[in-house]
Amino acid sequence: MSSKSNNNPERNLIFSTIDPQGRVVTLTTATWDHIKEHPEIKRAGLQTVKKTVVDPFYIVYNEPRSSLIYTNYTNSGLFINVIAKTDNDLTGASISTSHLTQKILKGEVIWHKPQKQKKKRKKLK
Numbered sequence: 400m401s402s403k404s405n406n407n408p409e410r411n412l413i414f415s416t417i418d419p420q421g422r423v424v425t426l427t428t429a430t431w432d433h434i435k436e437h438p439e440i441k442r443a444g445l446q447t448v449k450k451t452v453v454d455p456f457y458i459v460y461n462e463p464r465s466s467l468i469y470t471n472y473t474n475s476g477l478f479i480n481v482i483a484k485t486d487n488d489l490t491g492a493s494i495s496t497s498h499l500t501q502k503i504l505k506g507e508v509i510w511h512k513p514q515k516q517k518k519k520r521k522k523l524k
Contacts, residue, residue, distance in 0.1 A: 420509075440479070458511075479498075
């Protein structure tokens, strides 16, 4: 086996998914190895990271860092943030890290989960 095949980014891809705005977002093995260094994210697991991208409460754009921040609430009252470096036209992104915070990270909120409408009950006469 040649060493070229080990450097193939697709070979080291853990997942590629679509965010609510239609962007392709990827996670590589090397990045997941880095993210797992945060014990709280390692405990939350890979599926929590993926779910945060697929079904976030907020997507924040941090222009200085050219990053998208996918944010979800946790049961512990903290926010899980998945940070992804975006390409120039914002059509794709590659996850760079993930961590927990006490508040939403700074940037422009470019998407938020729609509020569920409560069903109105009909009054019985």
